[in-house]
Amino acid sequence: MNYTFSGVSILFMLLLMRGGVLVVSPLVDKARKRRVTASSWVGLCLSLIAVSVALGDVNSYHLTLAAVLSVLIYLVGYMGRFEIMSRVAKSGVLAKDRRFFVEEHVAAPVWLALLLAAGALAGQAQLRAGFTTFLGTPVALAAAGIGVAYEVLFVFASLIYLDRREYTWGVPAWAFASLMSGLAASFSLAWVAGLQAPGDAQLLALVFGVGAAAALSYPSAVTWWRVRATGAAVCRVLFVCGGNTSRSPMAEVVAWAQAAEAGVAYAFRFSSAGVATTRPGDPMAPGALSALAELGLDRVPGRGNPRLHRARPVTRELCRDSSVIYCMTRAHRHGVIAVAPEAEGRTLCLDPRCDIPNPEGQSSEVYGRCARHIQRSVRVRLGELLRSDLFAAHRRAAIPGCGR
Helix, strand or coil, rough: CCCCCCCCCHHHHHHHHHHHHHHHCCCCHHHHCCCCCCHHHHHHHHHHHHHHHHHHHCCCCCCCHHHHHHHHHHHHHHHHHHHHHHHHHCCCCHHHHHHHHHHHHHHHHHHHHHHHHHHHHHCCCCHHHHHHHHHHHHHHHHHHHHHHHHHHHHHHHHHHHCCCCCHHHHHHHHHHHHHHHHHHHHHHHHHHHHHCCCCHHHHHHHHHHHHHHHHHHHHHHHHHHHHHHHCCCCEEEEECCCCCHHHHHHHHHHHCCCCCCCCCCCEEEEEEEEEECCCCCCCCCCCHHHHHHEEECCCCCCCHHHHCCCCCCCHHHHHCCCEEEEEEEHHHHHHHHHHHHHHHHHHHCCCCCCCCCCCCCCCCHHHHHHHHHHHHHHHHHHHHHCCCCHHHHHHHHHCCCCCC
């Protein structure tokens, strides 16, 4: 609706909307008591400068009261969206995030169509034409294509916002992508349709946008480079069960997914093995694969397909190279200590309160309960590791001064 008011251009309204959401993002983070990193603040400031500079290419327009109110409603709606997202998603649990994503993208088109229809019924001429005469014009198909492209942007933005990092990180990342897509579209139209190419102000805005993207990616890029150069910042976690076909490989998959969602996968290496593996090379049990699929973990972020897992036995070398070893039962812990007595101090039960029962040969419900038990336990253990001196030591090894 913001693009339909007379006296303004689509570009002008788009920049107002992008700039407004940039301002909203740290307010939501502050309300949710979410820590905002220095690089996110830098990215936010550079993004705001990019939007401000891009406005230099916009001619003088007249903002009506209705247009101002529409933009304000849009920004209030975004604050509400972020608040709802923080409560029911953005948790690092892939299944919850996926459910929010699907439900939002199913509901949004219906409500947007109803809002536009309400505007048409209220007498907004352009909206009324969109529901009637415009549908029979030659450009209706091209407009539908633009709508599909805008939906792709909606999908892209939602996936960025669902990242567990603060909104002050996600919104500038989205704004940069939006700016890039806008410039690409403008140059494409200039080349294909002979329209006016973007002016100097928009190109200068792109420079600030690239700077914002560099600021946002700086911490991860530096840490990744340090880890690759030294190899010292890898915290190696080994999960152990009996045959290494159900519980420990499920824990490995869950751990990779949770570390990826938390943005710390670069600092870990998760693996699994079995103290009673009699047939090395066996694949993951079908029940375990189904249980992971129910959790939305049929593919591991950055690690590929769990179906490629192959069982292997616990060895002294594996234990020696592991920073910490989590066992499914107390009997498994005793088995690990028998193989590698020197690893006793860093060999723990994944759930310190009770053993995680073996679901092998049982129903899908049993496998599901086991997977959820493992998921809860891994989340607790990963949180402990991130707060531990062990993890701080690994980070100091990778980045001088980090973790002090």
